[in-house]
Amino acid sequence: MTASTDETGAGPREATTGPTADAIRETCIAIRELDAWYGDIHALRSISLDIAYGEVIALIGPSGCGKTTLLRCLNRLNDEVEGARVAGSVRLDGQEIYARPVDPVALRARVGMVFQKPNPFPKSIYDNVAYGPRIHGLATDRAQLDDIVHVSLERVGLLKEVRDRLDEPGTDLSGGQQQRLCIARTIAVGPEVILMDEPCSALDPIATARIEDLIDELAEDYVIVIVTHSMQQAARVSSRVAYLNHGSLIEVGETNRIFTNPQHKLTEDYITGRIG
Amino acid sequence: MNMTTVVLLLSGVGIAAFYAGRSRALRLGGGIDAARHLHSLPGYYGYFVAIWATLPAAFVLLGWLLVRERLLIAWVVTGLPESIRELPPGQLDLLLNNVLNLAVLPDAVAADPVIAAATEHYRAAVEISQWSVAVAVGALAMLGTWLALRLVRPGFRARNRVEAVISRFLVAASSIAILTTIGIVLSVLFEALRFFEQVPLHEFLFGTSWSPQTAIRDDQVGSSGSFGIAPLLAGTLLITLISMLIALPIGLMSAVFTAEYSTSRIRGVVKPLLEVLAGIPTVVYGFFAVLSVAPWVRGLGEALGLDVASESALAAGLVMGVMIIPLISSLADDAIRAVPDSLREGATALGATRYETIVGIILPAAMPGIAGGVLLAVSRAIGETMIVVMAAGLAANLTANPLEAVTTVTVQIVTLLVGDQEFESAKTLAAFALGLMLFVITMLLNVLGLTFVRRYRERYE
Numbered sequence: 001m002t003a004s005t006d007e008t009g010a011g012p013r014e015a016t017t018g019p020t021a022d023a024i025r026e027t028c029i030a031i032r033e034l035d036a037w038y039g040d041i042h043a044l045r046s047i048s049l050d051i052a053y054g055e056v057i058a059l060i061g062p063s064g065c066g067k068t069t070l071l072r073c074l075n076r077l078n079d080e081v082e083g084a085r086v087a088g089s090v091r092l093d094g095q096e097i098y099a100r101p102v103d104p105v106a107l108r109a110r111v112g113m114v115f116q117k118p119n120p121f122p123k124s125i126y127d128n129v130a131y132g133p134r135i136h137g138l139a140t141d142r143a144q145l146d147d148i149v150h151v152s153l154e155r156v157g158l159l160k161e162v163r164d165r166l167d168e169p170g171t172d173l174s175g176g177q178q179q180r181l182c183i184a185r186t187i188a189v190g191p192e193v194i195l196m197d198e199p200c201s202a203l204d205p206i207a208t209a210r211i212e213d214l215i216d217e218l219a220e221d222y223v224i225v226i227v228t229h230s231m232q233q234a235a236r237v238s239s240r241v242a243y244l245n246h247g248s249l250i251e252v253g254e255t256n257r258i259f260t261n262p263q264h265k266l267t268e269d270y271i272t273g274r275i276g
Numbered sequence: 277m278n279m280t281t282v283v284l285l286l287s288g289v290g291i292a293a294f295y296a297g298r299s300r301a302l303r304l305g306g307g308i309d310a311a312r313h314l315h316s317l318p319g320y321y322g323y324f325v326a327i328w329a330t331l332p333a334a335f336v337l338l339g340w341l342l343v344r345e346r347l348l349i350a351w352v353v354t355g356l357p358e359s360i361r362e363l364p365p366g367q368l369d370l371l372l373n374n375v376l377n378l379a380v381l382p383d384a385v386a387a388d389p390v391i392a393a394a395t396e397h398y399r400a401a402v403e404i405s406q407w408s409v410a411v412a413v414g415a416l417a418m419l420g421t422w423l424a425l426r427l428v429r430p431g432f433r434a435r436n437r438v439e440a441v442i443s444r445f446l447v448a449a450s451s452i453a454i455l456t457t458i459g460i461v462l463s464v465l466f467e468a469l470r471f472f473e474q475v476p477l478h479e480f481l482f483g484t485s486w487s488p489q490t491a492i493r494d495d496q497v498g499s500s501g502s503f504g505i506a507p508l509l510a511g512t513l514l515i516t517l518i519s520m521l522i523a524l525p526i527g528l529m530s531a532v533f534t535a536e537y538s539t540s541r542i543r544g545v546v547k548p549l550l551e552v553l554a555g556i557p558t559v560v561y562g563f564f565a566v567l568s569v570a571p572w573v574r575g576l577g578e579a580l581g582l583d584v585a586s587e588s589a590l591a592a593g594l595v596m597g598v599m600i601i602p603l604i605s606s607l608a609d610d611a612i613r614a615v616p617d618s619l620r621e622g623a624t625a626l627g628a629t630r631y632e633t634i635v636g637i638i639l640p641a642a643m644p645g646i647a648g649g650v651l652l653a654v655s656r657a658i659g660e661t662m663i664v665v666m667a668a669g670l671a672a673n674l675t676a677n678p679l680e681a682v683t684t685v686t687v688q689i690v691t692l693l694v695g696d697q698e699f700e701s702a703k704t705l706a707a708f709a710l711g712l713m714l715f716v717i718t719m720l721l722n723v724l725g726l727t728f729v730r731r732y733r734e735r736y737e
């Protein structure tokens with residue numbers, strides 16, 4: 001299948017839409033002919049996609065089409081899955097992440113991930129956020145670590161809610177707070193890219209709105225790749241949308257255009273609710 | 277008519293009642309499509325009738341079997357002449373025993389006319405009682421069948437009745453386990469209390485010397501017996517400690533390996549092997565300890581210029597440690613694998629290495645479960661008997677030196693009760709006091725351990 005791909009940052013239409021359109025600069029992640037398998041299951045088929053700095057790209061598509069798999073290829077989390085294989089090329093800032101010398105552990109510090117279900121560690125709120133900086137040696141003393149923790153919590157709007165109970169377990173927070181804690185934990189490591197796999201699917205509408213606002217704010221500093229099942233959410237937070245079906249990238253384009261004028265029949269069927 | 281026949285006949289009645297009940301239900305329900313008119317499936321009506329046919333009769337039969345002996349003897353006694361009934365109880369019992377023994381031998385006739393008469397009397401009583409019981413049981417079975425059959429109507433809730441009976445049976449079955457436990461605990465408790473009448477509690481708990489040899493005859497000298505439990509507890513503790521020093525690190529590391537590092541193929545080999553280790557009878561570990569490990573420890577000690585007893589706490593502890601490895605590793609493996617994958621992935625996605633993830637996230641999260649497992653393992657080590665009986669020795673030394681021979685609570689219980697014993701002596705009763713002690717300790721550890729394990733399980737529901 002062929003993907004009809006807009007050239008990112010090209011064309012006047014691109015420059016006039018989306019909150020972050022001005023910031024679109026150069027390619028951050030370049031995916032070329034990426035294939036992925038779980039044992040015999042061919043989960044991704046020859047995906048080619050460029051993700052640029054300053055953009056929020058939403059991956060949509062029916063259940064089982066490979067959205068999560070694509071995300072997990074970007075931080076090599078699928079390396080940990082028994083029987084998972086990947087072929088093709090993914091470049092981060094021009095550097096091949098599947099090349100031999102690349103340490104996946106170091107890669108994951110640059111490409112953070114937020115999961116579908118909030119998964120705070122059974123530790124204190126403070127330690128949840130401090131965990132990443134600690135293992136990467138980002139702070140030389142306690143004061144510096146405090147600083148990172150506070151800035152990260154502030155960044156996700158959680159600091160004023162939990163300032164007095166940083167010692168309490170992160171698992172005691174509400175679902176929405178837990179998810180923001182997980183985002184804080186991710187940005188505490190200082191990544192360039194944040195992968196989000198249906199980050200709001202376990203949350204109520206109010207908590208969802210908070211996370212969506214947060215994504216808008218974070219978009220200034222991070223490249224965000226978000227998987228979502230909600231068209232509204234994709235429309236609200238993303239500047240571009242990529243539609244996957246059966247492991248293939250069907251269509252990718254600027255958000256407004258995909259929703260108003262999809263080029264591909266499958267895309268149209270999906271966004272109008274005929275499949276998926 | 278003997279009892280086996282009665283039981284067989286009753287079973288026959290039950291089966292017949294089942295078919296009678298079922299066919300009546302089918303007939304009243306209207307033949308082919310009876311199932312639509314009946315409240316319950318036809319079979320339930322059959323079971324219902326069968327239950328009423330057999331259960332009351334079976335209870336009567338059972339009740340009769342329980343009191344039979346006593347009733348028959350009472351019956352024989354009333355038939356004896358006055359002079360013999362007035363005999364002292366001991367002699368009367370002897371005579372009755374004679375009667376009972378004679379009665380079961382066919383054609384045997386006693387020389388003593390009184391006994392001969394009593395035997396005849398007894399035989400007649402047995403005959404009559406068996407017939408009357410058989411008749412009573414039969415009548416009850418008929419009555420039950422008839423009453424139950426009358427109840428069988430299409431709207432009758434046979435299933436609910438049958439299920440109620442079944443649930444009673446289940447309750448009864450589970451109470452057997454509970455009642456047995458309570459019975460054992462109480463009997464140990466009462467015997468222990470009798471022990472404490474002879475030996476004061478504080479002497480037992482705080483005395484530092486254990487030598488349970490009491491004088492059996494008055495003219496024996498030198499063995500007044502002392503029952504201080506301290507050396508036994510010290511020995512138990514020492515061996516437990518040594519075994520945990522072996523089992524804890526090895527078991528934990530093997531659990532981390534199987535749960536986190538091994539591929540599913542390796543896991544498929546390692547886990548069953550560990551379970552084989554867990555299935556080896558402790559007596560095998562015991563002779564392994566005596567024949568291989570103890571001499572080896574002794575030889576090693578000698579090579580180092582140390583004085584090692586031929587039965588040392590170290591040898592027993594080492595082998596017990598090996599025995600406990602699979603227990604710890606399997607409980608810890610469960611605890612580690614119960615940590616949700618989302619935590620693993622969360623840490624990995626932050627750039628933690630596998631080792632960092634395990635040490636920083638997985639093990640802390642699994643700690644309550646692991647701690648619970650360790651407590652269970654400790655209580656297992658404390659209660660373990662065979663290995664220490666064979667390898668630890670009998671010397672009640674109050675020592676912390678693992679190279680000396682020590683003895684444990686379990687070993688002493690065994691030695692106190694092996695061989696001919698006088699049941700009333702402090703020496704024998706001491707076994708019960710030790711048993712009570714052991715029971716209290718291991719029960720506390722188990723309760724604590726299970727609480728940990730359970731609380732931990734709930735956390736990730």
Ligand SMILES: Nc1ncnc2c1ncn2[C@@H]1O[C@H](COP(=O)(O)OP(=O)(O)OP(=O)(O)O)[C@@H](O)[C@H]1O
Nearest residue numbers: 038041043061062063064065066067068069070081
């Ligand atoms: N760990 C795994 N082992 C085997 N097969 C897997 C595994 N994870 C995913 N798959 C398979 O790979 C395909 C793509 O799965 P993926 O999770 O990427 O879909 P998805 O688009 O994220 O779906 P959803 O919207 O339901 O989350 C599916 O067919 C799925 O069954």
Ligand SMILES: [Mg+2]
Nearest residue numbers: 067068069197
């Ligand atoms: Mg998914």
